[in-house]
Amino acid sequence: MIDLTTAGGLRGAVASEWIKLWSLRSTWWCLVSGAALLGLSALTLGGGTATSLLNDGVRGVTLPAGESVISAVTFAQFAFVTVAMLAVTGEYASGGIRMTLQATPVRGHVLAAKALVLVPVMLVAGVLSGSAAAVAVYLFLSVPPFGGYGALPPAETTIDMLSVGVFLVLVSLMTLGVGTAMRSAAGTLTTAFLLLMGLPLMLAMTGVGPLVSLSLRMPMFAGLAFMDSSDNLTGGPMPYGRVEGLLWLLGWTAVALAAGHAVLRRRDAS
Amino acid sequence: MISLRGLSKRYGDRLAVDDLSLDLRPGTVTGFLGPNGAGKSTTMRMILGLDRPTTGVALVDGRPYAAYRHPLRKVGALLDARAVHPGRSVRAHLLALARSNGIAPGRVGEVLESVGMEAAAGRRAGALSLGMSQRLGIAAALLGDPEVLMFDEPVNGLDPDGVRWVRHLMRSLADEGRTIFVSSHLMSEMQLTADHLVVIGKGRLIVDAPLAKVIAGSSLSAVLVRSPHAGDLATLLTAAGLRVERTGDNDLVASGATIERVGDLAFDAGVRLHELSTREASLEQAYQELTAGSVEYGARTAGG
Numbered sequence: 258m259i260d261l262t263t264a265g266g267l268r269g270a271v272a273s274e275w276i277k278l279w280s281l282r283s284t285w286w287c288l289v290s291g292a293a294l295l296g297l298s299a300l301t302l303g304g305g306t307a308t309s310l311l312n313d314g315v316r317g318v319t320l321p322a323g324e325s326v327i328s329a330v331t332f333a334q335f336a337f338v339t340v341a342m343l344a345v346t347g348e349y350a351s352g353g354i355r356m357t358l359q360a361t362p363v364r365g366h367v368l369a370a371k372a373l374v375l376v377p378v379m380l381v382a383g384v385l386s387g388s389a390a391a392v393a394v395y396l397f398l399s400v401p402p403f404g405g406y407g408a409l410p411p412a413e414t415t416i417d418m419l420s421v422g423v424f425l426v427l428v429s430l431m432t433l434g435v436g437t438a439m440r441s442a443a444g445t446l447t448t449a450f451l452l453l454m455g456l457p458l459m460l461a462m463t464g465v466g467p468l469v470s471l472s473l474r475m476p477m478f479a480g481l482a483f484m485d486s487s488d489n490l491t492g493g494p495m496p497y498g499r500v501e502g503l504l505w506l507l508g509w510t511a512v513a514l515a516a517g518h519a520v521l522r523r524r525d526a527s
Numbered sequence: 528m529i530s531l532r533g534l535s536k537r538y539g540d541r542l543a544v545d546d547l548s549l550d551l552r553p554g555t556v557t558g559f560l561g562p563n564g565a566g567k568s569t570t571m572r573m574i575l576g577l578d579r580p581t582t583g584v585a586l587v588d589g590r591p592y593a594a595y596r597h598p599l600r601k602v603g604a605l606l607d608a609r610a611v612h613p614g615r616s617v618r619a620h621l622l623a624l625a626r627s628n629g630i631a632p633g634r635v636g637e638v639l640e641s642v643g644m645e646a647a648a649g650r651r652a653g654a655l656s657l658g659m660s661q662r663l664g665i666a667a668a669l670l671g672d673p674e675v676l677m678f679d680e681p682v683n684g685l686d687p688d689g690v691r692w693v694r695h696l697m698r699s700l701a702d703e704g705r706t707i708f709v710s711s712h713l714m715s716e717m718q719l720t721a722d723h724l725v726v727i728g729k730g731r732l733i734v735d736a737p738l739a740k741v742i743a744g745s746s747l748s749a750v751l752v753r754s755p756h757a758g759d760l761a762t763l764l765t766a767a768g769l770r771v772e773r774t775g776d777n778d779l780v781a782s783g784a785t786i787e788r789v790g791d792l793a794f795d796a797g798v799r800l801h802e803l804s805t806r807e808a809s810l811e812q813a814y815q816e817l818t819a820g821s822v823e824y825g826a827r828t829a830g831g
Contacts, residue, residue, distance in 0.1 A: 264629040265597040273627035280619030281612065352610025355577055356667065359604060360627040362576045362593035526577035 270361040270370035274344070278374055283343050288378075291336030292386035296393050298329035303394040307403045319408035322394035323417030326387050327484040330421055331477060334428050334453060337382060341429035342445045344371050345436040345517075355526050364521045368437055372430055372514065379429045383422030391418065420484040420499075427506045428453060428476060430514060437517025452509070453477055470496075479505035528552060529574060529675060529706060533583035536569050536730075543569045545730035546583070551708050553674070556701045558721030558738070559710040562818055566730040567710045568606065571677055575604055587675060599628040603668030604677040608660035608684070613653025617644065617663055620652055621670060630671055638666040657684030665696070676700055678709040682716060694720050714811035718742075728818045738810070745816055746770075747808035749782040750789045753801045760798050767792055777801070 264272065278284050303325035310318065348354040361367050391414055398407030431452065436445040453476050460472030472478060473496060482495040482502030495502070529551040536544040544566040551557050561567050572578040574585040576592040584591065587602055595601050611620055621635040639645050642662040647655070655663060661684055668676055678697075682690045690713075697720050701707045711717050717724075724741050726734040734741055742748055754760050757779050761771045769783045781789055786805050793800050 265627070269597075269627040269629055273623045276619060276623040276626055277612075277615070280615045280623070282614060347612055347614075351612045352607055353612045355572075355575075355606060355610055356624065357627075358577055359575050359602075360599055360624050362595070362598055525579060526572070 266361075266363070267366045267369060270366045271373050273357075273360065274370045274374045278340075278344060278378065281343070281347070283347070284340055287336050287340045287343070288382050288386075291333055291340075291382065292389065294336050295326065295329050295333035295386050296390040298332045299325040299390040299394050300397055302328050303398055304403070307398050307406045310406065311402060316405065318406070320398060320406045321408045321410055321413060321417075322391040322398070323387075323409075323414045324487060325394045326390045326421060327417060327481070327486045329390065330383075330387070330424060330484070331454065331481070333386075334425060335450070337379060337425050338429050338432040338449055338453070339446075340378070341371075341375055341432040342436045342442060342449065344375070345433060346440065346442040346445055349440040350442065358526050365518060368433070368514070368518055368521055371433055375429045375433060376426050379426040380422040383425035384418050387418040387421035388414075417484065423503075424480045424484055424506070427510045428480070431476065431510045432513075434510070434513030434515070434517035438513075438520045440520075452513075473497075474505050476506060476509050479503075479509070528588060529708065530586045530589075531570070531574070531583070532586070534570065534573060534580050534585055535582045536566070536573060536578060537581040543730050544573070544580075544727075547727065547730070547732055548583075549725055549732065549735050551675075551706050551725075552723070553706045554701055554704050555722040556697050556707040556709060556720055557723045557725055558717040559708060559725050559727075560714075560717065560814060560818075561710075561727040561733075565727045565818075567727065568679055570727070571604065571606060571679055571708070571710070574677065575602065575606075597628045597630075597671065599624065599630065599671035599673065601671070601673055602675040602677065603671055603673040604679075605661070605664035605668045605681055606677075606679045608657065608664040611652040611660070611663065613651065615652055616649055617652060617655070618648040620663070621667060624667055624670055628671055634670060634672075638669045641669065642666045658686060658689055661685055661689070665693070673705070675706040676708070678707075680711055681709060682711065682713060690716060714809065714814055718810035726814065726817055733817050741817075742808055742810060742813050743785075745808035745813035746782060747806070747812045747816075749780045749806050750784065750786045751802065751804045751806055752779050752781060752789060752793070753777050753803075754779075754793070754798055755801065756798050759796075760793060763792060763796050763798065764789065780806070 303320060303322065306320055348357055357367055358364065391409065395407045395409040397403065432445065432449045435448045439445045439448060457472040457475040457477040460468045463469065478495065479502045482497055483499050483506055485499050531547050531549050534544055534547040535542065547570060559567050569578060573580050574592060592598055592602060618635060621638065622632060625632055625635055639648055642665055644659065644662055644666060647659060652663065661681060665681065668678070682693050685693060694716065697707050697709060721738050724734060724736060724738050752760065755777060757773065757777050761773060761779050764771050764781050769781045772780045774780055786803060790803055
C-alpha cells in the first residue's frame with residue numbers, strides 16, 4: 258500500500274506545496290485580480306501617454322504596448338505577491354504550519370518547496386497576463402482617436418513579457434522571504450509594500466543624492482531597469498542597465514529569503 | 528519507541544519542561560496527564576521537532592524526528608484539530624500531506640472512511656464542527672500508517688459516541704503493537720483507555736507507572752474488612768506495616784497492602800473474617816493526590 262521508495266524530503270514538499278497552492282480560492286482570486294489590475298493599469302497608462310501626445314499634436318511616433326505593461330507591473334505586482342505572502346502567512350494564521358513542519362521537518366525544505374512552486378506559477382502568470390495586457394493596450398491605441406500610436410513589435414514585446422514574468426517571480430520570492438521572517442500577514446504586507454514601492458518613492462522624493470541613489474537600487478527601480486523601462490516613473494533615465502537591475506533584484510531576493518530561512522530555522526514552529 | 532532524555536524547555540525565565548526522562552513502549556496506551564500549563568503540549572511538540580529543546584533530546588527509535596525522510600509514516604500526531612487552513616477542502620488537506628511523505632493518494636480515502644468522513648471530503652476545513660475537525664486530525668495522524676501515534680486532547684468536542692470510538696481506536700491501535708501517547712483532562716476516559724500513565728506537574732515528572740499501580744498507590748485505595756475480632760486484627764495488621772482505620776465495632780479499613788495479603792495475614796493468625804473486599808480509588812482521586820502540589824493556575828480551595 259505504501260511505497261517506501263517514493264519521494265518525501267524536498268520532492269515530497271514541492272508536490273505538497275503545489276496541491277496546497279491550488280486548493281485555495283485565494284490563489285485564483287489573486288492571480289485573476291492581478292491580471293485584471295495589470296490590464297487596467299496598462300490601459301490607463303498607455304491611454305494617458307497617448308492622450309498627452311495627441312494633445313501636444315505629436316504624430317508619427319508609436320508607443321510599444323510592452324512599455325505600458327512594464328509601468329503597470331509596479332502597481333499590479335501587489336496582487337501577485339499576495340499569493341506568495343498567503344502561502345506562508347496563511348499557515349501561521351491557521352496553525353497549519355505545525356502540520357507542514359511535521360510532514361517536512363527539514364525547515365529549509367519547506368521554504369525551498371514554497372519558492373520552487375512559486376517560480377513557474379509567477380513566470381507563467383507574468384508572461385500570460387502581461388501579454389494579454391500588451392495586446393489590449395495595442396488594440397486600444399489602434400482605434401480612433403489614438404489610431405496610429407499602437408505598436409506591438411514581436412521581438413521586443415516577447416522580451417518585455419518574459420522580463421515581466423521574471424520580475425514577478427523575484428518579487429514573489431522576496432515577499433515569501435519577508436513573510437517567512439515576519440509570519441503575520443499585516444507585517445508582511447507592510448514590509449513588502451515599503452520595500453517594493455513605499456521606500457523607493459519616498460527616498461527618491463527627498464532629492465538627497467545618496468538617498469536617491471539608494472532608492473534607485475531598491476526593488477522597484479531595479480525592476481524597472483531590469484525590464485528596460487524607458488519611462489521609469491521618475492522621469493529621469495536609469496543610471497544602470499538591465500543586467501545590473503537583475504543583479505540588484507536577485508540581491509534583495511536573496512537577502513529576504515535568507516532572513517526568512519534564518520527565522521524559520523531558529524524559532525519554534527508556533 | 529519514544530525516548531526522552533533530560534528534556535527541558537525554557538521560555539524566558541519559565542521552565543515549561545524540566546528534565547524529563549521517560550520511554551514510551553510499543554503496544555501500550557500511555558496516558559499523559561498534568562494540570563494546565565504542566566508542559567504536556569510542549570513535550571509533544573518537542574518530540575515532533577516543532578519546538579527545540581533547551582537541553583536534552585527526544586528520540587523516535589533512536590533518531591530525532593527530523594532525521595526521518597518520511598516522518599508521517601513513523602509518527603502520526605494530532606496536536607490541535609483546528610490548525611488546518613480553513614479554506615482548504617478536507618481531501619486536499621490530506622492529499623497534500625500524503626504527497627509530502629510519498630504516501631499513496633488512495634490512502635486518503637481509506638483514512639477518511641476509517642474516521643467516518645467520506646461524505647465530508649469535499650467540505651472546507653473551516654466549515655467543520657469541532658468534533659469533525661478532531662476526526663480530520665485523527666485521519667491525518669493515521670495517514671502514514673505510523674508505529675507511533677500522539678494525540679493531544681483527542682476527545683475534545685466529540686459526542687459520547689465519538690468518545691467511545693476514540694477509546695476503541697486507541698485500544699485497537701495499541702493492540703496492533705503501536706505506541707500510543709495521549710493526553711487528556713478526562714480522567715474517567717483515561718482510566719478506561721490507558722495502560723500506563725505519565726503524570727507531570729510544572730514540567731517535572733511526577734509519575735511514570737502502570738495505571739493499576741497508580742490507582743493502587745492512592746491512599747483512597749484500601750481493603751475493607753469485617754470481622755468479629757476487628758480489634759485483634761487491627762493490631763495484627765498494624766504490626767505488619769499497614770495503615771488501619773477502625774470504622775465500626777466489627778469493621779476496619781486497611782491500606783498499604785493487597786487484598787490477598789490482608790486475607791493471608793488473617794488466615795495465618797486464625798482470625799475469622801466475615802467480609803473482605805477492596806475499595807478502589809478512581810484515577811481522578813489518585814491524580815488529585817499526585818498533583819496537589821503542582822497545580823500551576825489552580826484556584827486555592829478551602830483547606831487546599
